[in-house]
Amino acid sequence: YSNRIRGERAENIDLAIKHYNQALEVYTREAFPEKWATTRNNLANAYSNRIRGERAENIDLAIEHYNQALEVRTREAFPEDWATTRNNLAAAYSDRIRGERAENIDLAIEHYNQALEVRTIERFPADRRQTLRNLGNLHFSEQSWEDALADYDGTIEAGNAVFAEAHTEVGRKSEVGETSRLYARSAYCLLKLDQIEKAVLRLEAGKTRLLTEALALADADLDMLSVTQRQEMLEAREAVRLLEAEMRLSSDVSGRRSDVLLGELLRGKRLDLNVLVDTLRSEYSDFMPIGLNLRSILGLIPEGGALVAPLVTSMGSAVFVIPHGVDSIESDHVVMLDSLTEDDVLELLRGPADVIGLGGWMGAYSDFCDKKRTTADTKRWPDIIEESTSQLWTMLMGPVHRKLQDLNLTEAAPVILMSQGYLGLLPLHASWRDMNSERRTFIDDYTVTYAPSAYSLNISKGRMQDPSRQKPSLLAVINPTENLDYAPVEGKAVESLFYPADLETLSGREATKDVVVEKVHGRTYLHFSCHGFYNWQDVTKSGLVLANHSILTLSEIISGLNLDTARLVTLSACETGMTDIRQSPDEFIGLPTGFLQAGAAGVVSTLWAVNDAATSLLIKHFYEKHLEEGVPPDQALRSAQRWLRGATRKELGKTYKSIDHEAYREFVMNGDPGDKAYTNPYYWAAFTFTGV
Known part of the structure; x- marks a missing residue:
C-alpha cells in the first residue's frame, strides 16, 4: 500500500499504516526483534509520507518510530540497516515543524553524517549518493553554499562510481537521472561563492552526459x-x-x-x-578529451554574438550571458534572478501546485491533443502559448535581453541558447513584450540557435568541416500516411531547390521504414514531412510515422541510421523537438539529439503539434532563404518565422498561387486580405534549430 499507484494516495498510505500496526501485534520486540525493527522503520516511512492528519504530528510520530527501530538496529549488529534508519531519521528532522528549526537542522546533519560513516563509496556507493544528496539539499535549502557544494561534489563522485557499473541503456539513463539536477545546484553554489568560471564548467558537465559520451566515441579522432x-x-x-x-x-x-x-x-x-x-x-593526451575546458567553450561563441545559459534551481536562478571575444567570465556576464525558482517554471508548465489536475502549458496542450477536444480546448492552446511566452519574457528572457543590449549586440546577432531543466519544453525564442503598441519577440532582435550542451555544439561545428557535408543532396520523405493535405505542396517546394540528380523523394506508400533507413546514408539534407509524436511514457519510442503507419523510433534512429554526411535534418512534423523533462531533463533525450547522435550536424524540429498549412509556408520560405540565398539555417528559420507571422492573407494567397494550390482562394476570399492569419506563436514558434 505504501507503493501503490492505483487508488487515492492518502488512502493507500493510511492503509499501509493500519497493516504495519497490525503486523506489530505479532512482530513484538521480544519475539521477533529484527522484524519488529524493520516494521517500525517502514511505519515511520509511512508517517513521513502521510497526507492526512496534521503534518507536524505525522513527522513526530515518524521520528518516534525511527528511534525505536534504532534500539534494535544498532551499528554493531546491523550496520547497513542502522545507516538506512539514520538516513531516514535525518530526513524526518530536516522536515520537522515542531521544535526549534536550528536544532532540528543540526540533528538532521548529525544523523546524515552518522549514516555516511557506514555508507562509504567503496562499499555502498548508491546509498552514499542518496545520503550525500539529501545532506546537500538540506544545506542548499539553508543557503549554506560551501557545505552544499562539498556534499554535491561527494554525491557526483559516488554517482559516477555507480554509473561506471551500469551497462544497459536503461540502467545508464536511470543512474544519470539520479544526479541530473545536482550539477545545476552545485553550479549555483559555485556562483554564490564567486567561482563563476567553475560554475560554468560545472553546469556544462551536467548536460547531455550520455549524448556527450556517445558523440565522443562516434567522432573520436582515430587518425592519430x-x-x-x-x-x-x-x-x-x-x-x-x-x-x-x-x-x-x-x-x-x-x-x-x-x-x-x-x-x-x-x-x-x-x-x-x-x-x-x-x-x-x-x-595520446588529445584522444577523446573528457568534456570541454573554458577556452573551448568560449571559442564556440559566434562572432558578434553571445552564449546564453540559464541556471534555474529551487533557491533562485541566474543566466550566464557571455559575449564573443572574451577570454574569461566575469560577474558582469551573470544575470542574477534570485526570485525565479524551479517552482515558478513548474507552475508555468503544470499550473499551480495546490490545484488538482494538470494545468498550465501542459494541461492546455493535453486538452488540445485530446481527440474529444472542444472548441474551447482548441482556442485555449494558442492563448496559453501567447500568455506563457509573455510570462517567459518577464521572468527570464527580458533580463537576458537587457544584458545583451548592454553588451551592444546588433540586431539579428547570433545567440546560442543552452536551455536547462524544464525550460527545454518552452519556446524561449518566442518570448515577447509590448513595444510601441506592438509585440516584439526575442527573435525580432536576435537569431537563436539551441544547443543541448557546449560539447554537442562543438561536435556539430567539427562535422561542418567535412567537405562531404557541403554539396546539397536531398532525401525527402513526403506524406507517407497520405493524409496531410499540404505536405505534397511542401515537398514540391523543397524539391525545386535541388538538382534532379541530387534528390530522391519517397512519397506516400513508398516511404516505408526499411526504404527510408536504406536511403538516408550519403545525403546531406533529409526532409521529413509527415506525422510525428512524442511518447511521454518512454521517450525512446517517440518517432516519425512512415508508410503503413510504421514508426521510425528514436531507438531506431540512434541504432540504425548512419548520417555521417548529413548537414541538416528537417523534421516538419509534430512534437519532434520535445525532450524528456521528467527523469533526466538536462540530458535532452529526444529526436533532435537522436539525429545528432546518428551523425547529423543540425536539426530543425518542433515543440508541439503544428498546423499543416502554416508549416508548409514556413518550410518553403526557410529553404529558399537557406539554399537560394545561402543563409545559414538559424538565420533562415528566423526569417521564415518572422515572415509567416507578419504576412497578410493577400501575401499568403500569392504564395499559394505561385505553387498552384487551391488554398489561394481560401486565404484571399475567407477573410480581409489585409489580415495577418498566422500572428499567433502557435503557428510559427514551435520550430527550433539545434546544432550548426
Whole structure:
C-alpha cells in the first residue's frame, strides 16, 4: 500500500499504516526483534509520507518510530540497516515543524553524517549518493553554499562510481537521472561563492552526459592511432553498438536474446571499450578529451554574438550571458534572478501546485491533443502559448535581453541558447513584450540557435568541416500516411531547390521504414514531412510515422541510421523537438539529439503539434532563404518565422498561387486580405534549430 499507484494516495498510505500496526501485534520486540525493527522503520516511512492528519504530528510520530527501530538496529549488529534508519531519521528532522528549526537542522546533519560513516563509496556507493544528496539539499535549502557544494561534489563522485557499473541503456539513463539536477545546484553554489568560471564548467558537465559520451566515441579522432589501435577501437566500439541495438529491439523480435544475457554481454564489452579508451588516453593526451575546458567553450561563441545559459534551481536562478571575444567570465556576464525558482517554471508548465489536475502549458496542450477536444480546448492552446511566452519574457528572457543590449549586440546577432531543466519544453525564442503598441519577440532582435550542451555544439561545428557535408543532396520523405493535405505542396517546394540528380523523394506508400533507413546514408539534407509524436511514457519510442503507419523510433534512429554526411535534418512534423523533462531533463533525450547522435550536424524540429498549412509556408520560405540565398539555417528559420507571422492573407494567397494550390482562394476570399492569419506563436514558434 505504501507503493501503490492505483487508488487515492492518502488512502493507500493510511492503509499501509493500519497493516504495519497490525503486523506489530505479532512482530513484538521480544519475539521477533529484527522484524519488529524493520516494521517500525517502514511505519515511520509511512508517517513521513502521510497526507492526512496534521503534518507536524505525522513527522513526530515518524521520528518516534525511527528511534525505536534504532534500539534494535544498532551499528554493531546491523550496520547497513542502522545507516538506512539514520538516513531516514535525518530526513524526518530536516522536515520537522515542531521544535526549534536550528536544532532540528543540526540533528538532521548529525544523523546524515552518522549514516555516511557506514555508507562509504567503496562499499555502498548508491546509498552514499542518496545520503550525500539529501545532506546537500538540506544545506542548499539553508543557503549554506560551501557545505552544499562539498556534499554535491561527494554525491557526483559516488554517482559516477555507480554509473561506471551500469551497462544497459536503461540502467545508464536511470543512474544519470539520479544526479541530473545536482550539477545545476552545485553550479549555483559555485556562483554564490564567486567561482563563476567553475560554475560554468560545472553546469556544462551536467548536460547531455550520455549524448556527450556517445558523440565522443562516434567522432573520436582515430587518425592519430596506429593501424592496430584503430582497428581495435573500431571493433570495440562496434561490439557495444551492436549489443545496444539488439537491446533496443522489442522482446518479441525473433532471435533477440534475453535482457539478462544482453546485459552481461554489454557489461563485458563496455568494460573492454573503457579499458581500451583509458589505455589510448594515457598514450595520446588529445584522444577523446573528457568534456570541454573554458577556452573551448568560449571559442564556440559566434562572432558578434553571445552564449546564453540559464541556471534555474529551487533557491533562485541566474543566466550566464557571455559575449564573443572574451577570454574569461566575469560577474558582469551573470544575470542574477534570485526570485525565479524551479517552482515558478513548474507552475508555468503544470499550473499551480495546490490545484488538482494538470494545468498550465501542459494541461492546455493535453486538452488540445485530446481527440474529444472542444472548441474551447482548441482556442485555449494558442492563448496559453501567447500568455506563457509573455510570462517567459518577464521572468527570464527580458533580463537576458537587457544584458545583451548592454553588451551592444546588433540586431539579428547570433545567440546560442543552452536551455536547462524544464525550460527545454518552452519556446524561449518566442518570448515577447509590448513595444510601441506592438509585440516584439526575442527573435525580432536576435537569431537563436539551441544547443543541448557546449560539447554537442562543438561536435556539430567539427562535422561542418567535412567537405562531404557541403554539396546539397536531398532525401525527402513526403506524406507517407497520405493524409496531410499540404505536405505534397511542401515537398514540391523543397524539391525545386535541388538538382534532379541530387534528390530522391519517397512519397506516400513508398516511404516505408526499411526504404527510408536504406536511403538516408550519403545525403546531406533529409526532409521529413509527415506525422510525428512524442511518447511521454518512454521517450525512446517517440518517432516519425512512415508508410503503413510504421514508426521510425528514436531507438531506431540512434541504432540504425548512419548520417555521417548529413548537414541538416528537417523534421516538419509534430512534437519532434520535445525532450524528456521528467527523469533526466538536462540530458535532452529526444529526436533532435537522436539525429545528432546518428551523425547529423543540425536539426530543425518542433515543440508541439503544428498546423499543416502554416508549416508548409514556413518550410518553403526557410529553404529558399537557406539554399537560394545561402543563409545559414538559424538565420533562415528566423526569417521564415518572422515572415509567416507578419504576412497578410493577400501575401499568403500569392504564395499559394505561385505553387498552384487551391488554398489561394481560401486565404484571399475567407477573410480581409489585409489580415495577418498566422500572428499567433502557435503557428510559427514551435520550430527550433539545434546544432550548426
